[in-house]
Amino acid sequence: MKWVYTSQRKEYANALLDIGQKRTDVVVLDADLSSSTRTSEFAKKFPERFFNVGIAEQNLMGTAAGLAVSGKTVFASTFAVFATGRCWDQIRQSIAYPNSNVKIVATHAGITVGGDGASHQALEDIALMRTLPNMYVIVPADGVEAYKAVKAVAEHVGPCYVRLGRSDVPMVTAIDSPFEIGKATILREGSDVSLVSCGQMVAVCLDAAEALQEKGISAEVVNMSTVKPLDAQTLLRSVRKTGCVVTAEEHSVRSGLGSAVACVLAQHHPAPMKMVGTPDCFGESGESAELMCRYGLTADEVTSSAEEVIGRKIT
Amino acid sequence: MTLYDDRTIQMLEAKANILRRHVIKMTYAAQSGHPGGSLSYADIITALFFKIMRFRPQEPMWEGRDKFVLSKGHAAPVYYAALAEAGYFPVDDLLSLRKLGSYLQGHPCRMKTPGVEISTGSLGQGLSVANGMGLAAKLDRRSSRIYCLLGDGELQEGQNWEAAMLASHYKLDNVTAFVDRNKMQIDGPTEQVMSLEPLVDKWKAFGWNVIEINGHDMRQILDACEKAAGVMGRPTMIIAHTIKGKGVSFMEGAVAFHGKAPNAEEYRIALRELGENI
Numbered sequence: 001m002k003w004v005y006t007s008q009r010k011e012y013a014n015a016l017l018d019i020g021q022k023r024t025d026v027v028v029l030d031a032d033l034s035s036s037t038r039t040s041e042f043a044k045k046f047p048e049r050f051f052n053v054g055i056a057e058q059n060l061m062g063t064a065a066g067l068a069v070s071g072k073t074v075f076a077s078t079f080a081v082f083a084t085g086r087c088w089d090q091i092r093q094s095i096a097y098p099n100s101n102v103k104i105v106a107t108h109a110g111i112t113v114g115g116d117g118a119s120h121q122a123l124e125d126i127a128l129m130r131t132l133p134n135m136y137v138i139v140p141a142d143g144v145e146a147y148k149a150v151k152a153v154a155e156h157v158g159p160c161y162v163r164l165g166r167s168d169v170p171m172v173t174a175i176d177s178p179f180e181i182g183k184a185t186i187l188r189e190g191s192d193v194s195l196v197s198c199g200q201m202v203a204v205c206l207d208a209a210e211a212l213q214e215k216g217i218s219a220e221v222v223n224m225s226t227v228k229p230l231d232a233q234t235l236l237r238s239v240r241k242t243g244c245v246v247t248a249e250e251h252s253v254r255s256g257l258g259s260a261v262a263c264v265l266a267q268h269h270p271a272p273m274k275m276v277g278t279p280d281c282f283g284e285s286g287e288s289a290e291l292m293c294r295y296g297l298t299a300d301e302v303t304s305s306a307e308e309v310i311g312r313k314i315t
Numbered sequence: 316m317t318l319y320d321d322r323t324i325q326m327l328e329a330k331a332n333i334l335r336r337h338v339i340k341m342t343y344a345a346q347s348g349h350p351g352g353s354l355s356y357a358d359i360i361t362a363l364f365f366k367i368m369r370f371r372p373q374e375p376m377w378e379g380r381d382k383f384v385l386s387k388g389h390a391a392p393v394y395y396a397a398l399a400e401a402g403y404f405p406v407d408d409l410l411s412l413r414k415l416g417s418y419l420q421g422h423p424c425r426m427k428t429p430g431v432e433i434s435t436g437s438l439g440q441g442l443s444v445a446n447g448m449g450l451a452a453k454l455d456r457r458s459s460r461i462y463c464l465l466g467d468g469e470l471q472e473g474q475n476w477e478a479a480m481l482a483s484h485y486k487l488d489n490v491t492a493f494v495d496r497n498k499m500q501i502d503g504p505t506e507q508v509m510s511l512e513p514l515v516d517k518w519k520a521f522g523w524n525v526i527e528i529n530g531h532d533m534r535q536i537l538d539a540c541e542k543a544a545g546v547m548g549r550p551t552m553i554i555a556h557t558i559k560g561k562g563v564s565f566m567e568g569a570v571a572f573h574g575k576a577p578n579a580e581e582y583r584i585a586l587r588e589l590g591e592n593i
Contacts, residue, residue, distance in 0.1 A: 027450075053477070098424075098433055241494050
């Protein structure tokens with residue numbers, strides 16, 4: 001499909017500017033990556049409400065917690081790999097447990113970080129964040145949805161993790177389509193297989209759905225942009241209709257979206273299922289598109305997975 | 316500088332003694348908990364809660380309040396005792412410490428206990444949170460002061476030094492921290508496990524105003540807090556030399572009572588030494 005590309009980081013910056021304009025309680029923190037995460041734009045506009053903590057992610061989360069329990073709505077940003085792994089205990093103890101109103105908006109998530117390689121490719125961040133009580137996990141599909149997600153988490157009281165990518169991603173949602181935390185959206189209706197995904201894999205699934213249609217297969221594409229709390233109702237409705245499911249995520253298949261979906265289905269409506277995502281391994285350097293191919297994050301992979309699960313349905 | 320009269324000092328010393336008795340009763344009732352590190356800063360927390368800090372127990376979220384962060388969360392018993400004596404919740408509830416369903420968890424929990432500003436327990440995180448509170452007070456132009464109590468052993472956690480940099484970088488003169496320098500940690504003396512000295516020089520090098528006191532001398536604690544409040548543009552670190560288990564002879568300087576409750580015999584002796592006959 002011919003896609004228009006959008007930048008999630010740019011939309012994050014836009015959303016922050018809009019929120020910052022309206023709400024003086026919004027404070028933004030970064031750990032020396034503000035020009036990459038684009039919190040620098042908020043910093044330029046509202047310097048008194050921006051704090052750079054330097055290269056110190058543990059302190060980033062603790063300081064954010066202190067501001068949050070003092071009545072501030074705090075956005076804390078850095079790369080996803082550092083925002084979740086480097087300071088997981090600080091997030092657990094100072095943010096999740098005390099229910100601090102901190103929004104961790106991490107950029108450069110997933111394999112498409114590209115050339116920086118495995119040290120910087122967060123493929124475990126969804127897993128790390130979704131095990132924490134009180135924490136919401138949101139993985140917007142594109143820039144448009146990133147903007148809406150950032151605005152939505154600012155209104156929600158409690159800790160949230162918003163996962164954004166580095167590269168521009170295809171625009172799969174409409175500017176006027178509604179976004180609600182905890183609500184999945186059906187981007188394409190179908191009856192033979194459910195393709196459930198988040199982040200830029202939503203676009204990949206839409207491409208796969210096109211390819212499947214040419215083979216006479218009707219695929220339903222579910223944008224599961226909130227990984228936690230998972231919209232079990234929409235998921236079950238879709239899978240009850242189609243009878244099988246493929247999940248797709250730019251994340252390890254261990255404990256990411258696929259696992260969250262499997263957890264619901266296994267308990268409420270077991271169905272043939274396949275998970276597309278990175279296997280149990282680290283990434284490597286390369287161009288974003290090359291890496292997506294190498295790690296099987298492609299429409300071809302989703303298409304063949306769909307055919308496989310359809311074949312496993314008991315008829 | 317305020318001159319505190321003898322009556323005030325005596326009143327505070329008597330209050331500290333009451334808090335120490337609570338610590339013995341609470342840990343005995345729970346048959347677990349951390350008496351040693353609670354007793355060592357009993358005088359400091361008494362000075363803060365019964366003289367220095369402004370707060371309203373009937374209105375725990377009052378915006379103008381000063382805040383206390385217990386970074387070494389395991390020393391919760393004396394914190395709870397201070398909160399109860401200050402009027403945040405009934406003193407009788409102190410004996411529910413660590414019991415199922417109690418709002419007095421083994422380590423402080425913001426969501427359960429009135430007056431607790433932030434959950435702690437995993438060491439080394441309190442100073443960062445206190446700094447965040449200090450930044451918020453500055454943003455809101457509130458005169459609130461933030462007090463943070465650090466264990467000396469927990470200074471081995473690197474996050475403290477990230478926080479030390481931030482507090483001086485952002486000139487957080489509304490943040491005052493104490494190190495409860497009892498020189499003991501679970502595995503032994505701090506200088507044997509992982510040496511912290513020269514501690515004064517370290518905090519000075521990080522840009523802090525540093526004051527050294529005897530952490531069991533009420534007058535010195537009050538004076539240090541006053542001096543800290545008068546310093547502009549810099550956070551203050553009060554290094555309080557203390558004795559772990561202070562007030563109970565067999566607990567003083569004894570690593571064994573870091574995380575162990577007294578038995579029946581020890582319980583009786585401890586309370587007797589603290590002036591209470593049972």
